[in-house]
Amino acid sequence: xxxxxxxxxxxxxxxxxxxxxxxxxxxxxxxxxxxxxxxxxxxxxxxxxxxxxxxxxxxxxxxxxxxxxxxxxxxxxxxxxxxxxxxxxxxxxxxxxxxxxxxxxxxxxxxxxxxxxxxxxxxx
Numbered sequence: 001x002x003x004x005x006x007x008x009x010x011x012x013x014x015x016x017x018x019x020x021x022x023x024x025x026x027x028x029x030x031x032x033x034x035x036x037x038x039x040x041x042x043x044x045x046x047x048x049x050x051x052x053x054x055x056x057x058x059x060x061x062x063x064x065x066x067x068x069x070x071x072x073x074x075x076x077x078x079x080x081x082x083x084x085x086x087x088x089x090x091x092x093x094x095x096x097x098x099x100x101x102x103x104x105x106x107x108x109x110x111x112x113x114x115x116x117x118x119x120x121x122x123x124x
Contacts, residue, residue, distance in 0.1 A: 001094050002040065002050070010053040012093045016101055017055065023109045030058040038094045056088040064089050080104065 013033040021031065036054035039047075059067050064084050071080040071089075083090045096104065 001097070004052075004094055006035075006051045006053060009093055012098065012101070013053045013055050016093065016105065020105050020108055023105070028060045030056075032056050036090065036092065038092050050094070052092055052094050055091040055093065056085075057091065058088050 010033065017031055017033060024031065032055075033053050034056050036052050037049040038052045040050055057067070058064065062070065064087050067089050068082055068084055071082055073079070080091070081095070083092075093101070
């Protein structure tokens with residue numbers, strides 16, 4: 001995935017949004033692609049970046065922080081690790097295997113619209 005080109009990631013992000021958009025309520029979720037950067041890793045190159053195409057998401061129902069928590073604490077074991085920038089949830093498909101995209105598209109609408117029981121581990 002580190003070898004994926006920005007053009008390939010742009011194509012994947014546009015296809016991802018095209019498939020996901022019909023599953024989302026238009027009045028509750030904003031979703032778009034934008035240029036971004038991926039961190040290449042840690043160790044001896046902790047600040048090395050790669051150009052990428054990111055997916056930016058905002059929900060009218062949930063704050064960006066709450067949406068991020070919902071994605072990380074998915075009850076069915078389909079956790080999504082994303083980051084927050086400029087009050088938008090950021091998904092970088094460089095960190096998602098192409099074969100995982102269909103599962104993410106199928107489960108994403110639940111994170112944005114349904115009432116999920118996301119338990120706080122500290123409270124258990």
